[in-house]
Amino acid sequence: MSLNEVLQSIPPSASLNLMAKVRDLKEKGEDIIGLAGGEPDFDTPDKIRFRGMQSIAEGNTHYAVGIGVLPLRERIAQKLREENGIECEASQIVVTPGGKYAIYLAVRALINSGEKVMILNPAWVSYAPIVQAAGGIPVHVTLKYEENYIITEELLENAYVEGTKLLILNYPNNPTGKILSESEADAIEAFVKRHSLYIISDEVYERIVYDGKKTISVGSRKEIADRVITVNGFSKSVAMTGWRLGYLCAPKDTMKPVSILHSHTVTGVCTFIQDAAIVALDCTDEIKAMRKIYEERRNAFIGALNRIPGVTAEYPEGAFYAWVKMEMDGMDSFQMAEYLLEKAGVVGVPGASYGSGGENCLRFSFANSMDELMEAVKRIDAAMR
Ligand SMILES: Cc1ncc(COP(=O)(O)O)c(C=O)c1O
Known part of the structure; x- marks a missing residue:
């Protein structure tokens, strides 16, 4: 009997694979510097x-049936209204x-089998597999390195094909570190209105933005707000990757x-983790402190990379990745990553893992010690020499 053909055709996540490889090599005692993972090095x-432990001690270990405990959903809705300008209530x-699961849920809920989903290229490695797993067809919109990956209406329009239902955005962007500008948001708004598309706006790096800049949440745009699903999380912003939240x-x-x-798939997220999440939303000082350290590392790392012959790296506006040409x-970028592993013991993610728009680049995470x-x-x- 044949197994699910779509899932069998999807490659595993390149960055997770490399993280596992680094772990194995380090366990064998090899001198490896793993800069492939997308994980804060802070605890x-x-x-x-403490709130999580206290909540367990209080006996909050039963099913939290439903879409989330009300105090947390109310606090998230308040955050989105106040910080992102998204008009919403706890019921949303x-x-x-x-x-990652929020993205899968959103894609699955929005599209029917065979419908098309536009993904900007380069893009985080999991969007296309998620779309395929949901029965959709990814349509890649290639943004150009030489044009600083700027989105224009013309570019979106040229890539548009009949049967498209959804556009996935990710700002601050993994891997490029770009944030969305007002003019790009204008272009997206006009395009989406013209074709009545939905948007999933993945904003998981929202809190990690440098030089005093601020990201734009497209869900705050009144005329398209009813077509935008905003996704966010706690992994990157408050170093809660293992909590899965x-x-x-x-x-x-x-x-x-x-x-x-x-x-039918989740039932409800772990009870005491939801309690801890309420505290996480108030960790403004802790988040600021982590961001300051990322920014110092960014400045030093990018500055030093640019002094290597044959290497060019822009200063990312957000997230914690150096996107290095x-x-x-x-x-090709896979062979280059292999070469650096062999010759330098340094692990980065091949740019082509993020789509054809990433060829000639490697992604190195600076969520590592100076x-x-x-x-x-x-x-x-x-x-390189
Ligand atoms: C762009 C982007 N979106 C979503 C995620 C998913 O994060 P999590 O499922 O840990 O919240 C990641 C993680 O690497 C990411 O880089």
Whole structure:
């Protein structure tokens, strides 16, 4: 009997694979600097951990049936109204086991089998597989490195095909580190209105933005608000990757399929984790402190990378990745990543894992100690020479 053909055709996540490879090599005693993962190197702030433990001690270990406990959904809705300008109520918030699952839930709820979904290329490695797993067809919109990956209405229009239902956005962007500008948001708004598309706006790196800049949530745009599902989470912003906690905010008329699928697949997110999440939403100082450290590392890492011959890296506006263009001497980005692993013991993610728009680049995470980053630069420099 044949198994699910679509799922068998989807490759595993490149960054998760590399994280596992780094772990295995380190266990074998190899001297490896792993800069492939998308994980903060900070521990979850104490207040959050204590609230989680306290909640377990209070006996909150039963099913939290439904789309999320009300105090958390109310607090998330308040955050989205006050910080993101998204008009919403607690009834539109769904708490999920991670932002990744929120994206799957949203895609699954919005599209029918065979419908098309536009994904900007380069893009985070899981969007296309999620769309395929939901029965959809990814349509890749290639943004250009030379044009700083700027989105224009013309570009979107040229990539549009009949039968498209949804556009997935991700700002601050993984892997490029770009945030959305007002003019890009204008272009997206006009395009989406013209074709009556839905948007999933993945904002999981929202709290990690540098130089005092601020991201735009397209869900705050009144004329398209009823077509936008905003996704966010706690993994990156408050270093809670292992807790598996995210959420989405959906227009009222899309809530039915979203909550039906949630109830039949998740039942409800872990009770005491939801209690801890309420505290996490108030960790403004802790988040600021982490961001300051990321920013110092960004400045030092990008500055040092640019001093290596054949290497160019822009300063990312957000997230914690260096998106690095490298002269690869005839190699593709997979071969280049392999070369750096062998010659330098440094692991980065091949740019082509993020789509054809990522060829000639590698992604290195700077959610690592300054010492490791500086040692990595030294080794890459030697390997490039
Ligand atoms: C762009 C983007 N979206 C979503 C996620 C999912 O994060 P999580 O499921 O840990 O909340 C990630 C994680 O790497 C990501 O990089």
